[in-house]
Amino acid sequence: MLDLRQLRYFVVVAEEEHVGRAAERLLISQSPLSRQIAQLEKNLGLTLFERSQQRIRLTADGRVFLSEAKALLRHADRLENLGRRLGRGEEGGLCIGYTVDAMHTGVLPRALRELHDERPGIHVALYN
Template sequence: MLDMRQLQYFIAVAEEEHVGRAAERLHISQSPLSRQIAQFEEKLGLTLFERTQQRIRLTRDGRTFLSEARAFLTHANRLESLARRLGKGDEGGLCIGYLESSMHSGVLPRALKALRADRPAVHIALYNYHSAAQLEGLRERSLDIALVGEPPAADDAELESSLVLNDPMLLAMPDEHPLAGKRTLSADDLATQPWIGVTQEESAPRHGAFVAACAKAGFSPNITVEATEPLAALGLVAAGLGMTMIQQSLREQVPGGVVVRELPWFCYHTPLWAAWHKVNLRPLVGIFREILVTANSVEFSGK
């Protein structure tokens, strides 16, 4: 049986790569910490650290063990939190991973509103992680539900998913731009225009698709400004700094001074998937999953 205290000590030393700093972080003396680490290695039958006079660093086995140790500790902490909530008589709460697009599209807020209407006391914890981290969270059971841009594989042994949003892309431009009066814009109209790119990780697939569509149309977009997220890009468009592509679900949040147009030559939809573990341990998770899937029809799919 693993000693949780020794596991925490190991993680601290591994992260600090220095016993003294780890001891300060843990509020214990250095010598007892060194003894605990040595005992932990002996118990496991593994050499977790390479030791020199200057520093201590993980071995290859140590690096592998650290990844699993972090996941184990995360799950143990969550189990402790779950036990406390169950002891109070509630249903254990929900840990939900999400992308920002699930917020500004209303997918997650709608589902949470529906859940709260029926279960007002349920504790909800939200975690803004990228898709890969969310799927890993489902596997580790540190998340109950994930809202991701890429679903798990169809043959995934542990996870399954359902499409909850298929969001078309629109062009946003300053309302005083000479092209703002045109209802239909060709690729030639936009070939020499300045563009505002979005560097957010979840925007990468749609950015790549747009650049590919531009290349097919015979030009490369002149990206003169980069923003970290779509709402910031819209603010820059309103200031007259260029054009950008946004999801249709952002249309209600377009600021004054900006108009949006469809681009017939760029037909791309940004998907959002709800994902969960196939082994559903608690009824509350299943209830919220059904709310999430049924409360959000795939309204922008063009069906």
Template sequence: MLELWRLSYFVAVAEEENVGRAAARLGVSQSPLSQRIRELEAGLGLALFHRERRRLRLTAEGWRFLDQARALLAHAAGVEQQAKAAGRGEGGRLSLGFVEGAVHAGVLGRALRRFRHERPGVGIELRAMRSGDQVQALREGALDVAHVYTPPAESAGLRIALVAEEPYRLAIPADHRLAADTHLVEARLDGEAFIALPERGNPQARAEWIAACRASGFAPDVRIEAVEPTTILGLVAAGVGLAMVQESLAGAAPAGVVMRPLPTFPLRMRVFAVVSESASAAARAYFELTRT
């Protein structure tokens, strides 16, 4: 395999048409340079130069090889610059996982806007994923930064930051008996049909939600599970059941949905950013932007 330094030696000699001038340009001795060029020709099985008394002229094969050598050196230089840029967090790609709550809370959009302004050379891949799947992908190196509802219980090797927090609102079908109750008492929700996030995707979050409901004086009857908050609101509008959604979604509720505050409900919607301690410079930079 040809070493890049051999190609650079050849290009210098070809451009200078003189070993002495090429040696001075490269900062090497003339005799070893001549030997390296002869070794290159022997390895290729080609005569690259016509040797005259004071001048070296390229053969036809030498001219073709010069074009290829220049292209290879230029490509190698480009690869090196890209690698250095990635090392500084200025290039490469960033894979971001997120839950929908991160979008509605604004944390994803704010961080992305600032990151794109500061590091425009970094490509972004967005992946909507459940919290548990994000953490697994992060540990496997398939994801650079995660935005999750529930931080991982095992945090060794990870950096975790709370980046969004807001209260829940109760979404009620407009024709429901509780829709006219402007001062809702949570105890009146006991036994009502609810739409909730799937327990299988995040059993810890479901357990915390059930505990918070009971602390407020009611036990929800979960009839349907759905993932996306916008889908949940559509089901509420269809009269399927009640649901709790983050406060920032109140203004996006469709017709047929009434939103009510939950004064004593202790649980809040939280989004955490998670990144590996060994993450790339770009990933670490993005993580810091989610915190401000």
């Protein structure tokens, strides 16, 4: 299974094209970062970078993998944000059963407007 932390490290190294600068940006040491990238390559059975004394550069496969890794990380961030909104009650669903009188007296429409104003991410289903 892919390790999101390793993917984040990979993206930063790819963007910086330098392990030292990437380590500084990630606030970690260069050696553990290099080990994490090597472990990712080993787990994938794929060489992501061409390495030289002064530079590290993505391979053709690395460029393809980078594009997909960025997309996956964006989705993971959206999923995390959704989980937090759900946890705070800002997003989700609500099923409401009602009687006809609730609509005619204006109680339910008023309550639904207030709910929508306070929690626009809540989806409401009405059943009578």
